[in-house]
Amino acid sequence: MANLSLAAAALTLAACSVTVPSQPFHPPVPGPSASEAPSAFDNKSNGVVDDSTHEADQTTFDEVEEIGDGLGPLYNAQSCRECHQNPTSGGPSQITELRVGHLGPEGQFRNADIPIARGQVVISGRTHVNDRAICPNAEFPDSEIQERVPDTETIRTTRLALNLLGDGLVETVADETLIGLAREQRRATRGRIHGQALRVPIVEAPGQSGVGRFGWKDQHASLLSFAGDAYLNEMGITSRLFPTEVTDLCNTAGEPNSTPDSTGLEDIDRFARFMRASKAPARDRELAATQKAVRGSALFDSIGCALCHVATLTTAPAGTVINGGTFTIPPALGDKVFHPFGDFLLHDVGTGDGIAIAMSEHYGRRVYEILWKEFVLDSVARGRNKIRTAPLWGVRLRPRLMHDAASRTFRDAILRHGGEAHAEARRFRQLPPSEQDAIIEFLKSL
Template sequence: MLCGSSVPIVGQRDRATQVFGDPGLSKRSLLAGKPQLSWSTSRSKPEKENSLMKTLKISALLLFAAALVLPFALTSSVEGQGATEALTTQMDARLDDSDLFNGLGTLGAAVNECTNPAVAGRSFRDNKAIFEEVEHVGDGLGPIYNDVACSNCHQAPVTGHISQINEFRVADANGNPPPGTQTLVQDRAIDPDAQEHINTGFPLHEFRSTRTVLGDGFVEAINSNTLVANVNNEPFAQRGQLRTVAVLEAPGNNRTGRFGHKSQHASLFSFSADAYLNEMGITSSLLPTENNIFGASSAAFDTVADPEDAGNEDVGAFTDFMRSLRAPGRGPITADVTAGSSLFDAVGCAVCHTRNFTTSATGTIINGGAFTVPAALGNKIIHPFSDFALHNIGTSAGIGGEAGVNDRFATTTIALWGVRAKVRFMMQGNTMTIFDTIQVHGGQAATARDNFNLGLNSTQKNQLIAFVLSL
């Protein structure tokens, strides 16, 4: 992104080979099934049980589960032909920045703010330094905010991944936000009189955990048609809901959402502007108005003229950084992990936690014309373990406020890639083990949970858990 420009132009060199594939649904894309489950390298033979009845019960459950997921294993994505695997990071903080860099743009020289301050859009390391930069009141921080740097919420074990930080949301008994404001309650303020406080009129409370942005450039490059075809191939009882959302940098244009706990954004530029405002209180030309303080104006506390990031330089740097990140890599593949991979499919986890996607071809114009998929992101095979659709699995407090969501209890399937670096799980971050995480799955995920509980013996359960913790 060029400094001062409000529209991303990364990938513009590919305009000679533009492919207009995203806006409408083609017959070809609707007929494309789920990608092949290439990470299931082999199937382990289940251990024999002493009880014949238990064996028969387990066999029946696994046969049912296998029938449920068989279409997913036998079909492949049309877009996947000729594609190559996306670059992955080891997520090791001891390694150089090059382990994070996927090749979009240039890596650049190491940044030292005293001698060569970062310049937005110049290089991966420039944009990373801006992503890690601490904001101050003079920069426009606040009046209400959650943290002072993007990396404070995306830093464990490497910049771009997750953290222990949760955001807090409230709503009335019907899931609606407080009048004149939103469901998000900021934890901090630049003045005590600006601090938000909830009252008894809003009994619904919910924490939402930080999600990784590693690999999100590839997720952004998934064709909307591919997401639709994938969800259409899910069994009706488990089928997720995809949202069509506005692309902020391309007014009047919509696209299938994929970022956030409610899939509220389709582009990383929109996501960056949203996070800059809601997490740090810094406005941009895309979102130029400060949030109210629980329904009251915050103008009296706002000392910097809006929009504070008027040219979207920071928003552009955040976007370019995320687009240049590799996808999370796998841990060691042991015999138990390989066996657990097959069991993950057999019990039905892969229905919602989609293993494979292939990104759009290089040159495809997306985001309402605001971004062209570059070679570093185009025609790449990724393994996010999410369908990016909303499902009601019985764990949400029902806090709504999002347009186009017909079930306020539905939330976006969490991508499992990189989960081995987490210590708390689920959207709320309220479970500490994979076993407990599986147990709280209900609603549309109840079948998979029950197949795990009733269809697997203890060895198989541990193998499935080992597989998840290898992601």
């Protein structure tokens, strides 16, 4: 009986593999001058800066901030490292954060309204709910500013902290490469898989936009933009890009971290440089070389996982100016081949959390006063139920999976794929157990 059903599964698979993907898929191919980007968890620079500068930047990334440093009033953690550290500074972690919102009268998504201070003040314009606050404290024993989710915010999710190592490579992939990838996916699957390349504002270049690639919603294209966003929304520390606190209640300390140091850099500049100089996550080379993982890698491609989890991308050439004219790609990041196993595009794979990007939270309070070139507000709303393809580099170091951290095993995560990835999940399910195991063995090597 068992043998029979196995044979049936193999037959179904054989039938499938003739028809799907509908057309051969041609991901971008590195040019002849491209070279492999370094990968390691060694805390050394990839060449963007020298090792001692990288070490100093890491110290800023690791630094634990106190109230006197500008921490809060609302915050989630005291340092970037607290959420980005596995197995070393810049990696991901098990930390999640809360995002909520609700539907308006016409069924459109609305950002959260979170009352604090016994209901006297409402924090709005965000989907983020900070888990911690610096008050009440000795100076303000009666100041109640803790955010809590009100029952009225009915759309709720947790979002897991992400890996930052190697993100300089992701930042320097040309917009056109990602747009071309989306087009190629559509062609190869006759429109079934249709990644969205979402243009988003570049905060440090008011009026300019780029194809988003960072965050679960592709909410940023630039690491400097993300650093400013995170410093304010995760730690409550302002910067030149995000000069306004989330609340003025209980806020007495100055913001020493938003003044440039003797080299002219603010903390957010150091965070961005730290991420740009970090090496890509390295694979488990021993496991990757086993027969089982090699077989799994081939199956991963043949059942269509690689349509979204694209193995290889190449950065734009050194000297290319990106981020709305504010960043020139240095030689250490130009024309580099790397292996993210992702397409950095938004997809509906049936797991969407229903939460759209909150504009003023991510791009600053003045976002609506600026006309952002090529940015279309409607396209943000369209992404409400989409999630960026999780890049699988380093996934062996993440015991909790998917944006909400709700999947515990690789198999659970794969079987949760529906929507645009419905056919690929079905093909996985139809594989004989030994072949499913081979794919999981391959994932364990990433």
